[in-house]
Amino acid sequence: MKIKSLLAKPFASIVSKNIKKGMLTAVEDQDALLKELIKTARITQFGKAHKFTEINDYKSFTQSVPIRDYEKLKPYIEEIKAGKHNVLWKGQPVYFAKTSGTVSGTKYIPITKESISNHINGARNALLCYMAETGNTAFADGKLIFLSGSPVLERVGGIPTGRLSGIVNHHVPRYLRRNQLPDYETNCIEDWETKLNKIVDETINQRMTLISGIPPWMQMYFDELIKRSGKPVGELFPDFSVMVYGGVNFEPYKPKLFESIGRKVDGIETFPASEGFFAFQDTQTEPGLLLNTNSGIFYEFIPSEEIGKENPRRLSLGEVEAGVNYALIINSNAGLWGYDIGDMVRFVSVDPYRLVVTGRTKHFISAFGEHVIGEEVEYSLLRAAKEGNVHITEFTVAPYISKDKGKSYHEWFIEFENEPRNMQQFAEKIDTYLREKNAYYNDLITGNILQKLTITPVKKNGFIDYMRSIGKLGGQNKVPRLSNDRTIADALSQWAKN
Structure with a gap:
């Protein structure tokens, strides 16, 4: 010693x-x-x-x-x-x-x-x-x-x-x-x-x-x-x-x-x-x-x-x-x-x-009165990922407010280490677990006010490229898990897979 x-x-x-x-x-x-x-x-x-x-x-x-x-x-x-x-x-x-x-x-x-x-x-x-x-x-x-x-x-x-x-x-x-x-x-x-x-x-x-x-x-x-x-x-x-x-x-x-x-x-x-x-x-x-x-x-x-x-x-x-x-x-x-x-x-x-x-306290989604917080989205994603043996690199969530006849929803931008075999089933699992955690969100889904969440896969290193683009790569900087507007989501869209 x-x-x-x-x-x-x-x-x-x-x-x-x-x-x-x-x-x-x-x-x-x-x-x-x-x-x-x-x-x-x-x-x-x-x-x-x-x-x-x-x-x-x-x-x-x-x-x-x-x-x-x-x-x-x-x-x-x-x-x-x-x-x-x-x-x-x-x-x-x-x-x-x-x-x-x-x-x-x-x-x-x-x-x-x-x-x-x-x-x-x-x-x-x-x-x-x-x-x-x-x-x-x-x-x-x-x-x-x-x-x-x-x-x-x-x-x-x-x-x-x-x-x-x-x-x-x-x-x-x-x-x-x-x-x-x-x-x-x-x-x-x-x-x-x-x-x-x-x-x-x-x-x-x-x-x-x-x-x-x-x-x-x-x-x-x-x-x-x-x-x-x-x-x-x-x-x-x-x-x-x-x-x-x-x-x-x-x-x-x-x-x-x-x-x-x-x-x-x-x-x-x-x-x-x-x-x-x-x-x-x-x-x-x-x-x-x-x-x-x-x-x-x-x-x-x-x-x-x-x-x-x-x-x-x-x-x-x-x-x-x-x-x-x-x-x-x-x-x-x-x-x-x-x-x-x-x-x-x-x-x-x-x-x-x-x-x-x-x-x-300022990172939440309540565009429709649901007040979803970070702990709830992390729990829902991690539970679904564990069950599907899916590894997540990074993610963030934002509301999508429909401007036409379609319903609004939560859009999840996720960079996967390995993608789920069935993306739709994976999204439905996350949605189910989020509804279990947040009664307000569940009411909006069951009341047909919101449609179930959607997933937008992000290209490999997409979050890194996004952070680089705004001059916040490295150090103590991190991507917010939740936003109540589309600022981050719209910027990230250029690194979406589709």
């Missing part, structure tokens, strides 16, 4: 024990954290405008601080960019995490001196919990790859600014630097395809033990490795034992990824975003991701049926129930207040608080 894996064992044990202790005090920790956040931010422009000195408890907090999305928070961000201090949080942010938004264009999410540890320690804790539970520490001595954005930072209002993954890259501990691939020069390449080829050049002959990234971009990496070597990834890298992923639901990508590897490796799922590191898989034996309850973020939850209302019902952690879909709202030491991050979650356990991400 080498020195890094040897030292990792006691450290992993200590951190894991502390996390387990925190499971028992999650609600109390959240209550204490809210008080601390309010106390610290009283001096800020936001705190003064929202009378933080008069807030005594969670109820008075909700009466003082409304729910906001980025557009409503943007005026405060602009003041920070103009050089002002003490706007949302004390002082100024140490970074802006730059991310794309559908309405706002580029979004600049503040990261403060107090909040940076949330981003760094979240991923670290996920790995340490895995080590403590499985005893597998050997991967720490091999080569580790994190498929991420460029670490090159620009200055916006004097504040270093870049993609979150690039920012975090600057904080990789020294003891891991020697193990980390690709090298800095390769990581700085902006063009994804050029970067991918260089990454393969650097790693194909190395002893890779851990691979981390967003599933669709890991798959591109695996495809290129197989193309170059003629071997499954698991054979090319015999010591590869841990795969860390997040950013999208893993299940649609799982069959093809493991087929590319050719054998079992352990997986660790995470729930990171530019706004914070919210949850991580703390065990290999229980479903769901453990909510990060003592890391500078106070969480609120809005029941799915309340989303979009002027004054939605807001719940603190102690009020949530298992099995209910909630919009996730955060208040943090990065200066985000009542901030709607756009994700929906469902708790699979409240002792401890473990959740799954069920979709995006």
Whole structure:
């Protein structure tokens, strides 16, 4: 056993024990954290405008601080960019995490001196919990790859600014630097395809033990490795034992990824975003991701049926129930207040608080009143695919609103690894399972308001070509599973098979 894996064992044990202790005090920790956040931010422009000195408890907090999305928070961000201090949080942010938004264009999410540890320690804790539970520490001595954005930072209002993954890259501990691939020069390449080829050049002959990234971009990496070597990834890298992923639901990508590897490796799922590191898989034996309850973020939850209302019902952690879909709202030491991050979650356990991400609040189809969400379409497709031994590369769904006498329907754009023998039967299976999951959709079908869904097969690499065409190939970018309009669908049509 080498020195890094040897030292990792006691450290992993200590951190894991502390996390387990925190499971028992999650609600109390959240209550204490809210008080601390309010106390610290009283001096800020936001705190003064929202009378933080008069807030005594969670109820008075909700009466003082409304729910906001980025557009409503943007005026405060602009003041920070103009050089002002003490706007949302004390002082100024140490970074802006730059991310794309559908309405706002580029979004600049503040990261403060107090909040940076949330981003760094979240991923670290996920790995340490895995080590403590499985005893597998050997991967720490091999080569580790994190498929991420460029670490090159620009200055916006004097504040270093870049993609979150690039920012975090600057904080990789020294003891891991020697193990980390690709090298800095390769990581700085902006063009994804050029970067991918260089990454393969650097790693194909190395002893890779851990691979981390967003599933669709890991798959591109695996495809290129197989193309170059003629071997499954698991054979090319015999010591590869841990795969860390997040950013999208893993299940649609799982069959093809493991087929590319050719054998079992352990997986660790995470729930990171530019706004914070919210949850991580703390065990290999229980479903769901453990909510990060003592890391500078106070969480609120809005029941799915309340989303979009002027004054939605807001719940603190102690009020949530298992099995209910909630919009996730955060208040943090990065200066985000009542901030709607756009994700929906469902708790699979409240002792401890473990959740799954069920979709995006703005990624849904309700063109006809059905309000179909990401979890429902993923479940329906994966169930049909499993039964038919069909592998899916990528997909997205959009409404088709008929302008003539024909009925409207949902159009599914699917890129298949192997197509079903009977496409019509496959579509009918998906439709059946979706009707089981969503009563509103079922009513529209049985009432002859909608016709059953249709499938439009997409050419091989069609989704990659689409992402390239809009300048979003690689990095943290991904195709939305659902759209309530035809913007993506109409653009994808040029890569349809027929």
